[in-house]
Amino acid sequence: MVVQALVDLGVDTVFGYPGGAVLPIYDALYKHPTIKHILVRHEQAATHAAEGYARSTGKPGVVLVTSGPGATNAVTGITDALLDSIPMVVLTGQVPTTLIGTDAFQECDTVGITRHCTKHNYLVMDPDRLGPILHEAFYIATHGRPGPVVIDIPKNVQVATGTYNVPEFIQHNSYRPQVEPDADAIARAIEMIAAAERPIFYTGGGVINSGPDASAALRQLVSLTGAPITSTLMGLGAFPADDPKWLGMLGMHGTYEANMAMNRADLIIAVGARFDDRVTGRLDAFSPDSKKIHIDIDRSSINKIVPVDIAIVGDAGRALDALIAAWSDKGHKARDLGEWWRRVDGWRATRCLDFPEKTETDADIMPQRAVKALFDATRGMDPIITTEVGQHQMWAAQHFGFFAPNRWLTSGGLGTMGYGFPAAVGAQIANPDRLVICIAGEASLQMNIQEMGTVSQYRLPVKIFILNNEWMGMVRQWQELTYESRYSNSYSDSLPDFVKLADAYGWTGIRIDTLGQLEDGIAKMIETPGPVIVDCRVAKLANCFPMIPSGAAHTDMILQPNDITGTMDDEAKALV
Amino acid sequence: MKIKTEAGERHVLAVTVDNEAGILAKITGLFSARGYNIESLTVADISADHALSRITIVTSGPPAVIDQIIAQLDRLVPVHSVTDLADGGAHVEREIALVKVAGTGDKRIEALRMADVFRAKVVDTTLTSFIFEITGTSDKVDRFIALMRECGLVEVGRTGVVAIARGPEAL
DSSP states (O other): OHHHHHHHTTOOEEEEOOOGGGHHHHHHHTTOSSOEEEEOSSHHHHHHHHHHHHHHHSSOEEEEEOSTHHHHHHHHHHHHHHHTTOOEEEEEEEOOGGGTTSOOTTOOOHHHHHTTSSSEEEEOOOHHHHHHHHHHHHHHHHSSSOOEEEEEEEHHHHHSOOOOOOOSSOOOSSOOOOOSOOHHHHHHHHHHHHHOSSEEEEEOHHHHHTOHHHHHHHHHHHHHHTOOEEEOGGGTTSSOTTSTTEEEEOSTTSOHHHHHHHHHOSEEEEESOOOOHHHHOSGGGSSTTOEEEEEESOGGGTTSSSOOSEEEESOHHHHHHHHHHHHHHTTOOOOOOHHHHHHHHHHHTTOTTOOOOOOSTTSOBOHHHHHHHHHHHHTTSOOEEEEOSSHHHHHHHHHSOOOSTTSEEOOOSSOOTTOHHHHHHHHHHHSTTSOEEEEEEHHHHTTSGGGHHHHHHTTOOOEEEEEEOSBOHHHHHHHHHHBTTOOTTOBOOSOOOHHHHHHHTTOEEEEEOSHHHHHHHHHHHHHOSSOEEEEEEBOTTOOOOSBOOTTOOTTOOBOSGGGOOSBOOHHHHHOO | OOOOOOOOEEEEEEEEEEOOTTHHHHHHHHHHHTTOOOSEEEEEEOSTTSOEEEEEEEEEEOHHHHHHHHHHHHTSTTEEEEEETTTTSOEEEEEEEEEEEEOOTHHHHHHHHHHHHTTOEEEEEETTEEEEEEEEOHHHHHHHHHHHHTTTEEEEEEOOOEEEESSSOOO
């Protein structure tokens, strides 16, 4: 019944790992004609792969794991999907209902453990409820603010016969997400936008989740108003990076111009973004002179961190469409924002993303240069980029340009090291003909490096590009900033030889040591048909700038390494 | 460093939810995970088909926090509605306490006399003890219990607050 329901729900791929409590479902999947099961090497990777699948396609990712350790291993990926609003359905096996509560072999309280890291979860005790719950779970995972849903299915419920019908219409008896924006709020918002002298769009992952049409609407509205636009880490790709209105990412490692423009704006139009602490910096200094319009599908995001003047609860795409319609209905014309743009251009002139580097062919490669070279080499190929978490992630966000949604897969909210490689696996499964590259750090990659076996098994042409500086670079950077360079446990000791490791798994391994080898190494990676791991040795002590230190305001950016003081008071240390 | 806490006002929230396993854990977990206060919480099935439960939560916090609590509760999938009873104007609140008092002589007589003043009922008695049932606002129950401490109080059980808005309308 489970497998039939998955077929009826349009599922073509399941990421999972078998075990005692899910054997009946695995048997039903045996040589299944339409559902492809991807056998991962660790359940956490199954959840991240499902996230990669979901983020690159907009469809929900599906995971199948066993009870006990299968479920607990999946918890990190489930939480990651909750924080980044990724639609995902996780089926977990459970011990038979007769054994629940007896500390049976591989029993754990899966619904208890996942209660607060899922959007919703179920324990199915009645076989007749299994079908409706499966359909309802997909509805909940994909409607409103997307998120993970866990269905815990005891083994005797899996083998029992129950009635199953494809429901014609799914409606949960209490869950009614608001998707249509309030017309009155739209009308007030458009007047505020038309009247603003220093407006800025601040967009986030909600625009991506809303679908490609929302990105198109965003581009249209930005073009109509002539206002500058910045985005969060999760929102990259919704607006093209080569457009002159694009200021780059904002926040802790955002650009100087984006953060200064946010600080000096008289109107912030937040679309599908949630004023995360990484974005706002010190709250009492966050954009003090602006009015704020907040479009979000989740009412609890509104006024959670920053009080706003106009709240529009609804789907980002529909709200943007409504704003565009209201703009033309009222006959608004873009104001002359020349003075505002002159100030923005003044901030741009700091060229905050520039970095010092040597140009000799035998020079060390600056990690920023490596990302830029990768970007230049893959332009026009429309690659899907995933990242792990740390300095390399921020360098990728700063120096890799995105032009369309669903091309940038990264763990923003939870910041999960070990996300990027399995996410690349999921993205490659969903997009077999696309170039999928995981930009990784040598430390993060090792958190799910066992998935090299999965890639070999399914012959996936995934490319891993390691910015190898032999440090947990972001940890070290914070230790330099805050703890007078006492490098407690942040050195990546005893690293494997990644090229030999590639060989061991039947991949191609490439090492890049110097600047002169960079372009050829990247070209070889792209040309090689199968999976490739590139061990790109980069300057070891480079740090990620610009940066707003924790507890500082947008106007207190550190632009250069020599601005670092090395100590912080306890208040600042307590911030993460 | 000092960790700041914010004082706030008391609110009574009426929450209707699907009567399903784990919903109470989900709601109390939300409060503990996000650092909200619960002063009291009562829950019982309220519909003829046992499909719905009503949870009455007494909480406190500054207005922005109360607004967040309501929004966070409202987005839980099994939650049907969340109403801040302070928002809708007047409401009625009641709480029941069972109060056991042991003693003889003057203290016993004084306990009985005060119970009469508070309109508490005697629901059990022995030669050396009473159990009183008192119904009222939490304030009234508090005051009664405080007085009973002087008269041989040995045990208290309280229900927590249930509340409902005045007037003919339903939630």
